[in-house]
Amino acid sequence: MLHIEGLRKAYGDVVALRGVDLDVAPGEIVSLLGPNGAGKTTLVSIVAGLRRTDAGIVEVDGIDARERSVEVRRRIGLAPQDLGIYPVVSVRRNLLLFGRLVGLGQRELRSRIEEVAEALGITGLLDRQGGTLSGGQKRRLHTAIALLNRPPLLLLDEATTGADVETRAQILELVRGLAADGSAVLYSTHYLQEVEDLSASVVLLDEGRVIARGGVKELIAAHADPVVELTFDGEVPPVAASGGATVEGRRLRLATTDPASTLTAVLPQLPPGSLDSVEIVRPSLEAVYLALTGRRYQEADQEAEHVSPS
């Protein structure tokens, strides 16, 4: 349903995408995972026709997105990262406008509004003004708008940002249901846990490059041993350890298949009082990211927040 090849995009000197290849098949959920600034929103925006590419191919259902943008957008449902609803008109009026813009006739639109409202639990809110909704309710309306045209390709960009627990669970459940009904879903997120909850295929994006792809279990099996992370009060002391050891600032990371044995071997070698804390990073997408980039995911996320908006 979605085919991307060699996608490149730069904003002046800042390179957002450095040759991304990606495919999403009908019925598949592909989770675009990466810290803030990895290029996820840029990629989603290009597929949705909101930004131009510098180079590369984007095809939706075999249609070139650059050449036949309107036809492509007819096949897409987009929920952008930032909330996009009209606060001064009712929930129903919001849905009516965007339903008309995707070409739904009056009767079909009415029944479709009932369906998406039911699916997202906003039936009782249809006559409320958009601006009077809570954050979670606005997020549901925002997502509902993307579903009106039963899109063969659904683009959800950070769909649960700021959502309450109930809304988040509802959106994830909905995404699973849509995929089961045959929609291709590109789900951009920086929450590792969501990807594991969705059992999605993962495309791990870092600094505009795809650094890994596959199922969650395969990625973990291929890239992630447990990591023992020791943080010291000062400089990292020399330590003899088997397997991969990396030092970053005051941290020593030891990749190992047996964390307990590694700790038993390493702790006696340390100068007294030098150790501040010990953490065992279990095999997970977090460990995959660490193994592939040498950085902790959360740290990359926080660093990027200060650097790049995409």
Add this chain to the structure above:
Amino acid sequence: MSPRASAAIIRHEFRVMFSDPSTLVFLLFMPLLMVALMRQLFAGALAAEGFPGANGSEFAVPGMAVAFAAFSVSYAGFTFFRDHGWGTWDRLRAAPLSSVELIAGKVVPTVAVTVAQLALLFLLGGPLFGFRVAGSVFAIGLVVVVLALSLSAFGMAVTALARTMQQLNAIGTVGGFGMAMLGGAWVPVSAMPGWAQAVAPAMPTYWAMKAFRAVVLDGGGVPDVVVPVLVMAGFGVAFTLLAAAKFRLEDSKAYYG
């Protein structure tokens, strides 16, 4: 291209507009108040110009109509900046419609409001202020429509150039007000200083006032407003070309900041 998409946006724009009608009320009723306040001032000026029976509304009604229509310059831009602020601009752009359909959906309501504003003032001018049109009412209608299109095109050009709401307000309001002032909507051109009289023809509002005067006071018809209408249309085309050259759908606009 499907007119259905533009029609849906136009309906929606009116709905949003009427959800807070304070701007409309200001644009529609303030000029009436201004005519009531200023009409007497112009009666003497018109008498001196050879219209002894004039009651002042013959200048005040078209003048205030043009002056307040110029405020629509900012309003045209505001509808775009507002969508950026609400995050709905990207949603509209992601919908399967062409850029022409999208822009038409946003601009048509502004043109319609400007036409309504001008028409209302001319219609109420008679019963409220004794305003009479000596010439062709159809010619007045023609000038009203072309002026509204020309000012909305100017609004689009300003929107294309402005990056922030503050810039839009500064360029739109000051530009619109200046355009009305220098075009002779607030003070007759003949009463303005020499340098201002020299600059006046560079304003579309000057040609609107010239056309209104030809019809309202001199009893002219369509042939008498052809030149001013063509000049205003020329301004409109120039503003539209500038807007087309500078407007980028993907440009971000800061609603605040």
